[in-house]
Amino acid sequence: MKQIKFLNIQVGKYFVLLIMTAFLFSCADFDTDFENEQYLTASHAAANAGAGGTIGLQALDGAILSYLRDGEGGTAEFGLKALDIGMDLRGNDMDMSRNTHFGSYSNYDNIILTSGSNDFMWEFFYKVINNANGIINTVPDDAPQVALNYKYKSHAYRAIAYFYLIRTYQHTKASDDTKAIPIDLGDFVGENRATVGEVKKLILDDLTLAYNGLSTYSRSSKQEVNSDVVAAYLARYYLTYENWTEAEKYADVAMNVGSLSSDVNHGFDEISLSEVIWGSEVTAATSEVYASFFSHMSQINDGYSGWNHFKTTNSNLFDFIPTTDSRRSWFADEDYGPGEVFFSDWWGHYNDTPKYTSLKFVAHPGPGVFIGDYIYLRNTEFYLTKAEALARQGKDGEAQQVLFDLNTNRDSSYTKSANTGPTLINEILMYRRVELWGDGVASFDMARNGVGLNRKDGRLNLVMPGADLVIPALDPKMIYQIPLREIDAAGPDF
Numbered sequence: 001m002k003q004i005k006f007l008n009i010q011v012g013k014y015f016v017l018l019i020m021t022a023f024l025f026s027c028a029d030f031d032t033d034f035e036n037e038q039y040l041t042a043s044h045a046a047a048n049a050g051a052g053g054t055i056g057l058q059a060l061d062g063a064i065l066s067y068l069r070d071g072e073g074g075t076a077e078f079g080l081k082a083l084d085i086g087m088d089l090r091g092n093d094m095d096m097s098r099n100t101h102f103g104s105y106s107n108y109d110n111i112i113l114t115s116g117s118n119d120f121m122w123e124f125f126y127k128v129i130n131n132a133n134g135i136i137n138t139v140p141d142d143a144p145q146v147a148l149n150y151k152y153k154s155h156a157y158r159a160i161a162y163f164y165l166i167r168t169y170q171h172t173k174a175s176d177d178t179k180a181i182p183i184d185l186g187d188f189v190g191e192n193r194a195t196v197g198e199v200k201k202l203i204l205d206d207l208t209l210a211y212n213g214l215s216t217y218s219r220s221s222k223q224e225v226n227s228d229v230v231a232a233y234l235a236r237y238y239l240t241y242e243n244w245t246e247a248e249k250y251a252d253v254a255m256n257v258g259s260l261s262s263d264v265n266h267g268f269d270e271i272s273l274s275e276v277i278w279g280s281e282v283t284a285a286t287s288e289v290y291a292s293f294f295s296h297m298s299q300i301n302d303g304y305s306g307w308n309h310f311k312t313t314n315s316n317l318f319d320f321i322p323t324t325d326s327r328r329s330w331f332a333d334e335d336y337g338p339g340e341v342f343f344s345d346w347w348g349h350y351n352d353t354p355k356y357t358s359l360k361f362v363a364h365p366g367p368g369v370f371i372g373d374y375i376y377l378r379n380t381e382f383y384l385t386k387a388e389a390l391a392r393q394g395k396d397g398e399a400q401q402v403l404f405d406l407n408t409n410r411d412s413s414y415t416k417s418a419n420t421g422p423t424l425i426n427e428i429l430m431y432r433r434v435e436l437w438g439d440g441v442a443s444f445d446m447a448r449n450g451v452g453l454n455r456k457d458g459r460l461n462l463v464m465p466g467a468d469l470v471i472p473a474l475d476p477k478m479i480y481q482i483p484l485r486e487i488d489a490a491g492p493d494f
Contacts, residue, residue, distance in 0.1 A: 057150040060135055064128060064157055065223060069280040069374055070288060075304075076101045077120050081293040081374045083164070084440025085311075086117070091442030092453060093314045093433055096464040097354075100309045102296065107467040113481040121168060122483050125161040126184065132158040133186030145216075152213030153225045159206035160233060166199045169480050172240060172447040176200065181482070182490075192494055193482075200241065207234050222271045222279055228257045229278045232377045235385050240448045248389040255382035260409045264326045267362030269294065269372030277377035287370045294363035294372040297438065299353055301363050301370060312356040315460040317433055325411035327434055330360035356461035360438055380406060381441070384432045391428060396420045403428055406435070447478065 071079035076086070086105040088094045096106050104110035110117040132154040139151040162181075170180040176197030183194045183202060211230040219226040231253035238247035258274045271279035282292070289295065295303025299310050313331045321328040336353040363372025383406040390399035400417045407414040419427050432445060446453070452473040455463055471477050487494055 054147055054150065057135060057139070057147060060131065061150050061153060064131055064154070065280065066286075067127065067131075068157075069282070069286070071124055072120060073291075074116075074120065075291045076117065076296070077124070078288055078291050078293065079124070079374075080376060081440075083121065083124075084438070085293070085296055086121075087168075087440050087444065088438055088442045089311075090453075091446055092451070092455070092457075093317050093437060093442055094358075095312045095314065095455070095459075095461055095467065097308060097310050097312065097357075097462045099464050099466065101304060103464060103467075106464050108469065108471070108477050111477055111480050113484040113487065115483075118480050119483045119485065121480070122165075122486060125165050128161040129158050129184050130186070132161070133184065137186045148213060149217050152210045152217075155206040155213070156210040156225050156230050156233070159203045159210065162199055162203050162206075163233065163237060166196065166203070167240070167444055167447060169482060170196055171474055171479055172444070173450060173474070192490070203237060207237060221281075222276055223281055225278065228254060229377065232257075232277055232382060235382055239385050239389060240444070242392075242448075244389045244392040248386055248393070251382040251386035251389060254377070255379050255386055257379050260380065260383075260406065262326070262409055264410065265329055267298070267300075267364060267372065268360060268375055269363045271373040271375060273375070275378045275380055276375050277379055279373055279375040279377070281373050282371050284371055289370050292363075292370045292372075293374060294361060294370050297358065297361040298363055298372070299357055299359060303370065305358075306351060308351055310353070311358045311438075312354070312461040312463075313358060313437060314457075315356050316457060317430075317437075318356055318461075320430055321434055322411055322413065324413040325407075325434075327410050330358065330437065331355075332357040332359060354462060358438065375439075378439070380435050381432075381439070384428060384435060388425060388428045388432070391421075391425045394421075396424055399424060399428065403431065407431065410435075446473070450474075453478075 067079065069079050069081075071077045071082060076082055085102055089096065089102055089105040090108070094106075096103060099107070104115065104117055109115070112118065135150055135154040136158070139147050141148075143151070162183075165181050170178060174180070174196050176195060178196045179193045180196045180199050181193055182191050183199060184191075207230055210225075211227050211234060214225070214227040214230060217226050231250045235247055235250035235254050238244075238250060254277060257277045261274045266273065270276075271281060290303055292303070294301050296305055296309070297311060299305050305311065318328070318331050332353050332355050335355050338351055340353070361372070363370050383402055387399045387402040387406075390396075390402065396419075400419075404414070404416040417424060417427055429445070429449070433442065436442070445451075450473045452475070453469055453471040455468045456470055482494075
């Protein structure tokens with residue numbers, strides 16, 4: 001069998017290389033939770049896990065979480081949140097002011113097999129898969145629950161990575177027998193590409209196992225994966241593949257994690273926020289400063305966005321938001337000059353801020369500081385998921401109520417929708433575009449709904465030169481080519 005290059009990759013920052021004969025459980029930069037550092041052979045690790053010990057497993061789990069947060073060393077490679085930006089820039093609702101970092105997502109230049117950011121995505125997710133496999137294959141199935149919890153979490157990590165990959169490197173609506181991406185189960189021997197159906201089955205099996213296995217697990221912080229996090233990804237999975245009853249079921253679990261907040265101008269920079277299901281704390285020690293989400297997304301902070309590399313929303317989407325809806329404040333409502341203060345207690349930004357510029361994301365305490373937490377999942381998404389799933393089943397009244405429950409929290413003047421059928425579904429989808437702007441779901445929603453790219457729709461906001469594209473939904477440009485290095489390593493039958 002052929003060796004697949006990225007399935008046997010070297011250690012990156014905050015990451016642990018799992019090899020067949022030894023496990024390394026040390027990294028000087030690990031958070032204090034993972035400071036037990038030692039070498040263990042595979043047999044010792046397995047024996048320790050089988051006896052209920054978690055020495056090493058905690059460090060490995062922490063390494064995966066750190067890598068999801070930090071990614072690689074590039075300015076646009078800071079883990080999951082970098083990909084949230086990239087995926088939204090491929091959609092209809094987020095534009096850039098100029099071609100800089102992340103510009104290749106917006107103008108679709110990085111879909112080619114020689115692109116560096118394409119390479120990053122592939123490498124990033126297969127590193128997560130590779131290291132999740134290390135835990136899955138170390139902990140025996142009959143280990144005590146305390147050790148099994150780490151195994152179940154790793155099934156979730158692996159599923160999340162494959163879920164991103166299958167929707168990025170193949171059309172969401174491709175038939176199950178279509179060739180997609182290789183499956184790595186931890187033997188470090190490359191296989192040819194699996195089919196869409198095979199990858200989907202692995203994702204669902206992993207998520208289901210993780211959800212059931214973590215049903216009694218009580219996490220210590222929102223940085224950890226638990227059954228609520230897995231339920232959110234099951235809801236995303238079932239919504240994507242149009243199993244409406246299951247999407248409704250798991251969305252109901254996820255939407256009831258925490259509570260809704262009527263405060264929408266807090267910057268979305270704290271995982272302590274009541275709406276957060278899963279995220280990662282960023283401290284002064286772990287902040288990657290300019291190579292960070294808030295550097296690229298916060299107009300208020302002194303980063304790339306603040307240096308006139310800002311993001312704007314589609315003016316047509318902005319015009320859809322009622323003037324009474326607090327989410328309208330996520331975008332500049334007029335052109336602001338240097339030194340103007342947008343919100344009380346925030347500094348006067350030194351640069352021009354044109355109308356439609358994003359003001360949704362702000363890392364406190366202020367300019368030049370990039371210690372905003374990374375939020376991966378919020379419960380508001382799953383109000384909209386449940387509403388859509390209900391509407392797709394013809395349960396219009398129930399869908400209207402769920403949408404009402406969310407929207408009245410954002411807009412006291414919102415009245416319960418009287419729409420039904422496709423009109424109700426379209427209303428829900430419009431509110432998904434508003435509520436989840438910048439959260440990384442826009443282009444995936446387009447793909448599952450068969451919506452193409454159209455930036456020649458009369459929008460008035462700034463669009464990056466060369467990015468005013470029109471691309472049909474199933475055009476080859478809507479998915480990424482498998483990186484050249486992977487193809488070269490795999491051979492002609494790949």
